Amino acid sequence: MNVLVAYATRHGSTAGIAERIAAALGTAGVSAEAHPVSEVADLTPYDAFVIGGAAYMYHWLKDATAFVKRHRAELAERPVWLFSSGPLGTDRVDKEGRDVLETGQPKEFEELKGLLHPRGEQVFFGAWDPSAPPVGIGERLLRHMPASKEALPAGDFRDWPAIEAWAAEIAEALKSGEAPVN
Numbered sequence: 001m002n003v004l005v006a007y008a009t010r011h012g013s014t015a016g017i018a019e020r021i022a023a024a025l026g027t028a029g030v031s032a033e034a035h036p037v038s039e040v041a042d043l044t045p046y047d048a049f050v051i052g053g054a055a056y057m058y059h060w061l062k063d064a065t066a067f068v069k070r071h072r073a074e075l076a077e078r079p080v081w082l083f084s085s086g087p088l089g090t091d092r093v094d095k096e097g098r099d100v101l102e103t104g105q106p107k108e109f110e111e112l113k114g115l116l117h118p119r120g121e122q123v124f125f126g127a128w129d130p131s132a133p134p135v136g137i138g139e140r141l142l143r144h145m146p147a148s149k150e151a152l153p154a155g156d157f158r159d160w161p162a163i164e165a166w167a168a169e170i171a172e173a174l175k176s177g178e179a180p181v182n
């Protein structure tokens with residue numbers, strides 16, 4: 001059993017989540033490696049996939065979506081889990097009382113669930129450092145908008161116990177053969 005944890009990141013925090021998932025799979029006895037989607041061309045060495053990307057403006061990073069669509073035929077034949085990293089802050093519900101990990105699902109997940117029938121999909125809290133070099137015009141403009149401080153709280157909110165627990169569930173499913181082929 002060899003699992004690929006493929007990820008798309010803009011500022012690196014999703015890479016950290018992917019690496020932690022791969023490490024936790026390894027600890028649970030399932031061999032796994034984490035790589036950026038841009039560096040993976042051949043899926044044949046892998047038996048199962050965990051694919052993650054950061055969410056920006058309600059969308060999964062394009063590289064992650066493109067990776068899934070490019071490899072959809074092979075992915076649909078093997079066990080797949082999807083994750084997204086995004087919500088910032090410590091509030092678990094928004095002003096309307098909705099679970100931020102549910103509303104934080106990127107728009108692409110509905111379509112991708114239909115394409116791949118993943119074994120599971122998960123949203124994790126993310127991280128945001130406003131002093132990091134901006135990527136793109138959008139982030140450059142954001143710095144000059146006082147309202148962005150409230151909308152995008154600075155800090156590292158990644159929930160490592162939740163990330164490790166999810167990886168342990170995946171390891172269990174793979175080891176017990178509970179993850180049937182789609």
Ligand SMILES: Cc1cc2nc3c(=O)[nH]c(=O)nc-3n(C[C@H](O)[C@H](O)[C@H](O)COP(=O)(O)O)c2cc1C
Binds near residue numbers: 012057058087125127
């Ligand atoms: C301009 C901007 C827009 C964002 N939009 C969303 C969003 O729509 N949904 C969400 O859950 N998180 C959003 N976030 C938070 C990021 O997803 C979070 O910072 C994530 O951990 C970044 O991952 P990365 O470091 O791998 O790029 C946004 C962050 C920024 C800076």
